[in-house]
Amino acid sequence: MAVTMRNRRSEGFTLVELLVVIAIIGVLVGLLLPAVQAAREAARRMSCQNNLRQIGLACQNYAGAQGHFPPANGHLDKKQEELGQVPRWGYLAFLLPYIEQGNVRDSLDTNYEWHVEPNLSLLRQIPIAGFKCPSYSTTQPVNLAEGGTVEYEDSPSASHYWGVMGANTQRDPTLAYFCDDQSSPYTMESTVTGGSRRQVVECVEEDGGPLANNGIIIRQEDVKFSSISDGTTNTFITGEAAFGSPDDQKTRPWWVGSHFNFSYTSKNVGWSINTGTWPGANRNDQGFGSDHPGGCHFAMADGSVQFFNENVELRVLFSFASRQAGEQVGDGASY
Structure with missing residues (x-):
């Protein structure tokens, strides 16, 4: 019996078909990524927004319990003051019991x-x-304070949320109001509709630059x-400081309030958003x-949280940074 041999075509992609499939996958990835x-x-x-909301609410709860908002730096215990120690704890350290971190506070020798x-x-x-x-990431080391550095990813202590000390308009005296460095205490002049008003504020000169102290x-x-x-x-209480490089003047540990004559975890508003990095800007500013x-x-x-565009006018930021200057942000202002 004769055996009939048939040529069988092997099933599979041709090179052209394979390249087409790869190209389609590449396009889809490019669209989806x-x-x-x-x-x-x-x-x-959203996570960052929630972090700030919790800090803002903790500040409110602290003020309700203590009668005032947490300081930019201070003593956690009266014995520190009795011993004449420099008040160095930052505002976040005062909030620990109000953000479900009371165990951390209890573990410290206050x-x-x-x-x-x-x-x-x-x-x-x-x-x-x-x-x-x-959202913040970097490969540069973080200064740990009192000596030593550590890679950012390995540092549990860094903080990205600064307390707002106020509006430092001294940096640009051509604006509507400014700190007058010829007087002590400084005065702040605010131009308003129908005239101008002067208000005494604590704009104290320090080695790190002026402390606005009107926030x-x-x-x-x-x-x-x-x-x-x-x-x-209408008033800032804390804001993000998580851009650029984490030099030793920006990404400081959360517990540090001050060291020598400048503040680490609370700052003036004196620059537009995403500008003003040290050493171009002074340490307090x-x-x-x-x-x-x-x-x-x-x-x-x-306790609310607002997102401010990086192109917002500096005068608008000033108006939100100060607590009692009476500025009116015009209808045309946006943020």
Whole structure:
């Protein structure tokens, strides 16, 4: 019996077909990747917004319990003051019991400042995720204070949320109001409709630059709700500082309030968003900003959080940074 041999064509892709499939997959990935990245950034931005909201609400709760808002720097315990220690704890350290971190506060020896052992070694090992913006990343080291650096990703202590000490308009005296460095205490002049008004403020000269002290998280005095005449919905209490490189003047540990004559975790508003980095800006006057596209968040004194465009006018930021200057942001102003 004759055997019939048939040629069988092997099934599979030709080279051309394979290249077409690869090209289609590449196009789909190219279309989907930006959407995935945008979704991830939206999630990070929401997380950051929630961090600031929790800090803002903690400030409110602290003020309700203590009668005033937390200071930019101060003593955690009266014994520190009795011993004549420099008040170095930052405003975030005062908020620990109000953000479900009371156990951290209890683990510290509050008879002493943060730089005294065993506090410093303990603090370096305490991560508080709510003090970090998830959108910020860098490969540069972070200064740990009192000596030593650590890679940013390995540092549990960095904070990205500065308290707002007020509006430092001294940097540009051509604006509507400014700190007059010829008087002591300084005065702030505000041009308003129908005339002008002068108001005495604590704009104190320090080695790190002037301390505006016309905001809420300030040095020298305790700020009460009653002193926020501009309204809690119109006044910054804290904002993002998570852009650029984490030089040793920006990304400081969350517990540090002051060292020598300048403030680390509370700053003046004196620059536009995403500008003003040290050493171009003095230590008390560095800019707020973030790695979120287009701007950064600020928490208001009423506990709400607002996103401000990086192109917003500086005068608008000044009006929100001060608590009692009576500025009116015009209808044409946007943020």
